[in-house]
Structures are given as structure tokens and as C-alpha cells.
Amino acid sequence: ETGVTQSPTHLIKTRGQQVTLRCSSQSGHNTVSWYQQALGQGPQFIFQYYREEENGRGNFPPRFSGLQFPNYSSELNVNALELDDSALYLCASSSDGHYGYTFGSGTRLTVV
Amino acid sequence: DQQVKQNSPSLSVQEGRISILNCDYTNSMFDYFLWYKKYPAEGPTFLISISSIKDKNEDGRFTVFLNKSAKHLSLHIVPSQPGDSAVYFCAATQGAQKLVFGQGTRLTINP
Numbered sequence: 577e578t579g580v581t582q583s584p585t586h587l588i589k590t591r592g593q594q595v596t597l598r599c600s601s602q603s604g605h606n607t608v609s610w611y612q613q614a615l616g617q618g619p620q621f622i623f624q625y626y627r628e629e630e631n632g633r634g635n636f637p638p639r640f641s642g643l644q645f646p647n648y649s650s651e652l653n654v655n656a657l658e659l660d661d662s663a664l665y666l667c668a669s670s671s672d673g674h675y676g677y678t679f680g681s682g683t684r685l686t687v688v
Numbered sequence: 689d690q691q692v693k694q695n696s697p698s699l700s701v702q703e704g705r706i707s708i709l710n711c712d713y714t715n716s717m718f719d720y721f722l723w724y725k726k727y728p729a730e731g732p733t734f735l736i737s738i739s740s741i742k743d744k745n746e747d748g749r750f751t752v753f754l755n756k757s758a759k760h761l762s763l764h765i766v767p768s769q770p771g772d773s774a775v776y777f778c779a780a781t782q783g784a785q786k787l788v789f790g791q792g793t794r795l796t797i798n799p
Contacts, residue, residue, distance in 0.1 A: 618789030679731035
């Protein structure tokens, strides 16, 4: 079975720009969560999607938004990028109600 | 509000000895706890987990202990091997919703 894949692996954007990160969930998983990991910190929950609906959100502003598609893949969109948005963005997939979370390798976003 | 804390940023252990990584939490509603291992440029990899109804779970060289009264869990690795050198994250969840992570502990195994 395929794991979680994320694209791109690295990205450099300018402050004020918009960015879209993509995630393909593991086969059989219907839930996707996004996390932001700043340097030297643990991952912080951004939001979760289940059956194309947002199913929980962390303490992130509305300029962080997402989508989940019928094939359970997902996008994370960030508008009006700020320097502090520079981080590793991780996608994790799971099956609803189950504790087995599988993480992708992440997208390293640098905002300059 | 840091609900999950790993108070040791780093730990150095000699190869073959026991590594003990610690984690404290504040939310008594957490019902499941997980340990992840992370190498640079990779995502976290699941290591071992424990339900809140248990106090110990063992998988090969890895054992997780949960002390609910103290809101404390620990990961024991024995014997420690060079390939165990990585950053270890403790995480907790309630009802299989979001994972709440600690800050991580960098484990270095010395030959």
C-alpha cells in the first residue's frame, strides 16, 4: 500500500503571496490532518478534513484554509504569507475513529 | 497552553544501554498516547502507542509506560542502538481527533 505523499518538498515564497500545498492520503484512509512544525518545536494541529468537510481546527487564522477531494487527497492553502509561516508542513492521514496516523515527509516552506 | 510537555530537549546514551524518554500531559481527557520518531527531512514515523486504560505496552525493544495519576508517560528503549538516534515526539489525542505533540527530545546514541 502507498503511504502519504506531499508536494512540493520545498518551496520559497515572498511575504504577501499565496501558497498551495498538496497531500495524497494513504490507501484506505478517509481523514486528512495538517500540521505546522516550526523549527525546534513539535507539530501544531492546523485542521482536519473528513469526507470533504472540515472536522476540527486548531488555533490558526482564517488565511489558512483547506480542501479535501472525493479521493481523500487534500490541499492546504495559505494566503497573505507572513515570515512566521516559514515551517515544515506535515500531512497525516488516518481512518475515521482509528488512532493509526500516517505522516508524509512534509513540505518545507520558506517565506522571505 | 502546552498540554503535552517533553522537558528534556536532548538525551545522550551509550550504545547498548537503556534510553528513557519522558513526557508529561495536563489534559485528563486524553485517551490515547503515541510516540513518534523523526529523522531530518522525513515526516514523523509511528513507533508505539498506549491506550489510557493500560499502563504498559511493549513492542520489541520499545516499551511505553503510562502513569495516569501522575499524568506521565515514558518510552524505554533497550538496548539502544545507533539507528535510534533521532528526535522523539510524544503525542496525545482524545477520540482520535487531533494529535497534541510535545516539543520533542533529541536522542543521541554514542558508540
